[in-house]
Amino acid sequence: MDTQMNMVSAINNALGTILKQDDKAIIFGEDVGRDGGVFRVTDGLQAKFGEGRVMDTPLAESGIIGTAIGMAIAGLHPLPEIQFAGFMYLGFDQLVSHAARYRMRTRSTISIPMIVRTPVSGGVRALEHHSENPEAMYAHAGGLVVVEPSGPYDAKGLLLGAAKLKDPVIFLEPTKLYRLFKEEVPEDAYELPIGKSKVVRQGSKLTIVSYGVMMPAVKNVVESKKVDAEIIDLRTINPLDDATIVESVKKTTRLLIVHEAQQSFGVGAEIAARVAEKAIYELEAPILRVAAPSLPYPDPGYERYYYPTEKKIGAAIDKVLSS
Amino acid sequence: MGFLLIKRVFEGAIDYLQVMDEQGNIDQANFPKDLPDQKITDMYKYMLFARALDAKMLSLQRQGRAATYAPLIGEEATQIGSAFAFRNQDVFVPNFRQHGIFLVRNFPLDNFFVYWKGYEDGGKIPENFNGTAVCVPVGSQMPHAAGIAFALKHMNKDAAVIAYVGDGGTSEGDFYEALNFAGVWKAPLVTVIENNQWAISVPRKDQTAAQTLAQKAIAAGIKGVQVDGNDLLAVYKAVSEAIANSKNGPTLIECVTYRMSMHTTADDPTKYRTDEEVAEWQKRDPIARVKAYLVKKNLWNDELEKQIADEQLKKIDEAVEKSEQFKPDPRSMYENVYSFMPEELKDEEDAATASNFWQ
Incomplete structure (x- = not known):
């Protein structure tokens, strides 16, 4: 039920x-x-x-x-x-x-x-x-x-x-x-696999990798902009399921990574490195990241300036698709 | 005008226990119950064994056949006296200096040498060991001990945890948190502070302004007692009683002893303490006084001592020899982190295996 x-x-x-x-x-x-x-x-x-x-x-x-x-x-x-x-x-x-x-x-x-x-x-x-x-x-x-x-x-x-x-x-x-x-x-028990990501939307022009808190924003932007994007929800961050990402990137040739955490040394950096190692020749555009600035999370007054908003995600999609 | 009412809301005191003095004389009133001569003799043998093991480790380390090692010499009464108080079902939580207890608990000696040579393979915990791994970050083993004690109680097991921490470790937040949790839970946790007076170069007086380390129990609402940590019988008695009482809650036992040697083989104590101080403590040697007692009672002599030393050295040498047959396998690093093998880690392992970098 x-x-x-x-x-x-x-x-x-x-x-x-x-x-x-x-x-x-x-x-x-x-x-x-x-x-x-x-x-x-x-x-x-x-x-x-x-x-x-x-x-x-x-x-x-x-x-x-x-x-x-x-x-x-x-x-x-x-x-x-x-x-x-x-x-x-x-x-x-x-x-x-x-x-x-x-x-x-x-x-x-x-x-x-x-x-x-x-x-x-x-x-x-x-x-x-x-x-x-x-x-x-x-x-x-x-x-x-x-x-x-x-x-x-x-x-x-x-x-x-x-x-x-x-x-x-x-x-x-x-x-x-x-x-x-x-x-x-x-209501019944069911298990999702740990260490496996999920393709939550099929697409052919762009791969967007995100997880957790940013997923609703990513989906909103893709729907409202009507972008032909494949969206991958990591679900598990470590171990990182890069096979699903690499497979998708080989198809779409473009990669955008979205996370709420600071950009530098973040999960996006690891994903970008692995895709560069395993599929760089498949890419037709530089890998982009939408993330928070590389500084600690501010107090709520400044949050709206700091936050990786839908506007920022939209701009990044335009950029990666146009390059 | 009002009067300030001053009311004493708490009183506490810490007792000091000594049963056997430096000459091997006994305070009969405090002699532990049910302690036959044979058991004292057995404990004495393990004190010798621990010291012999220590000497071997130092020699191996100096020859480059062992990595950094933390000697125990001077702390044999604290370690062996407490270890003999354990029941089989009691769980032992060490820091990194309780080699004597690893001996009493029958930890495979060859694995002991493999571990201290720098290989985790020697850190495998045998099924019946009832103890945790060597813990290097000072004091951080204490919450584990409290958690194990909680679990034993939660599962209705008639068992206690005996955890070890140094004088330096009592300054760590984890030490206080563990005592506090165990106090709230009334968990069967016996904590032995192996107060050897020195946290590397920092003396006991610079570690805390508290007069005793045992009184740290008071704030956690648990029992605290200070004992002469160079007195085998006092340690045995205090730990036995704390274990017997553990179903009612935790006890903190400060064993006042002395680190006769260096912090580890990477340390030079002549930089920060005097020979006079060491000589003073030499007079309180934990082994000498048990020997004096046993000899007085005609339970021990030099011939026996020689015989037991030969036997122990043989055991040690055989174990060292066996440990030197150990062949490290770098793949074991990769394969013992997760309960499953992540693909990325497998790729890294395969790439390293296929390369010639390990040759």
């Missing part, structure tokens, strides 16, 4: 499914219990599954991620929530020094199956540190799977797919999309 769900309900539904399927799974973090999370993503789960399965913790991000690693070592399946990606840097050491390395350090005798969920992205006029897009940092570490869904259906399927992995997963939830739109989402 399908139900209309926004992303918050879809993730809530997926978390409930995981708790039901897997008695080792445990959700914890700041305000996730009684309060149901500051975005209400875990709403009702503590009442349904009890304080032993959905638990509030002291306010300490390194403690949350570090204890999650310990729980995973001991055989539980921790699903910690970090309240905002901008506060997750306090747990960054635990992620890159331990979660990412533990399997390698012990030559696969100990794995760290866990999913760290955290809200990302801007565009919602939030205070400083509430609009971060840190995906490239986690992807760069090596050893961390990084996933960012772009809608309710994908969010549930990717979360259930991630729950089957024995690896540490960083699950980035775009706050801007939490309640932006609803989709038909099956």
Whole structure:
């Protein structure tokens, strides 16, 4: 049976499914219990599954991620929530020094199956540190799977797919999309593959690669400009499914990459490098990126100048098609 | 005009425990319960074993047959006394200096040498080891310990976690966060602070203004005790009691000991501490006092000591020999990161394998 769900309900539904399927799974973090999370993503789960399965913790991000690693070592399946990606840097050491390395350090005798969920992205006029897009940092570490869904259906399927992995997963939830739109989402469990991107629109003149928070904007611009563009939603950032991108670029000969995070050293740079290595002679135009300026996310007053808006995406499409 | 009402809302104190003094005399009132002579003799043998292993590692390192190594000499009572308090089901969470405990827990010695030669292959955790990997970033193992302790309780297991941290590690945020989480959870976590007085070149007094490290327990609402970390019996007693009490919550045990040697083989302690200080601590050697006690009780003699030293050296040499048969395979770097093989990583691995760069 399908139900209309926004992303918050879809993730809530997926978390409930995981708790039901897997008695080792445990959700914890700041305000996730009684309060149901500051975005209400875990709403009702503590009442349904009890304080032993959905638990509030002291306010300490390194403690949350570090204890999650310990729980995973001991055989539980921790699903910690970090309240905002901008506060997750306090747990960054635990992620890159331990979660990412533990399997390698012990030559696969100990794995760290866990999913760290955290809200990302801007565009919602939030205070400083509430609009971060840190995906490239986690992807760069090596050893961390990084996933960012772009809608309710994908969010549930990717979360259930991630729950089957024995690896540490960083699950980035775009706050801007939490309640932006609803989709038909099956009540039953279904998994989307981790590490595979999806061609969400066929086209022949241009390939646009994006993910997560920027996907609705990309689709809007393409529809309104009536561009013959192929759109690829990465779904998973690390490992990056470059095969789908390269295949598409060979067909369209043009590539535009759109992400909300800063441009320099971002995910777009990695995609551009791989396409250059694997298909540069297929290209008829320079690869372009639409991304944020290479500076930290500003306070909300300046956000509209900083943000990779639909206008900027439209201009980039014109440019890449005309060169 | 009003009166300011001053009310004391909290009182706390930290006890110091010593059972055996520097001459091997016993405080009978504090002698650990159920501790037969045989067990003390066994512990003594492991203290010798740990020191012999340490000496071998230093020699291997100086010959270029091992990478950087963190010696344990001087800290044998803290390590062996606590390790003998473990029950089989208890989980051991080390930092990077608890080699003596790896011995007691029967970690494959050849793998130990492979690891310290610089290969993760030696870091494989055996099924029955009940412990975590060596942890290099100071203090960062502490949240893992708290998480494991939570999990044990969550799964209704009758087991505790015994975690190790240095005096320097007690300044890290992760140390406080872990104690705080474990306190809230009433998790079965026993934390042993191996206070060896020096965090590389920074002395204990410059690490914190707190009079003891054990009192850091007070803020987390858990038990704290300070023991003579060069006193095998005091360490054994404190850790045994903390384990027995772990179903009621965590305990922090500060073992006051001394790092007789360098921080690691890359360090030169003569730059920052005096020979006089080292000589003072030499008088408190943890091994000498147990020997004095055992000899007094006619449980030990030089002949036995010679015999056990030969046996231990033989074991060590055999393990070193076996470890030197180890052949590293660079592909193992690529194949042990994820539970699956990402295509890009596979391509990188294949390209490297096909090249001659590894030859």
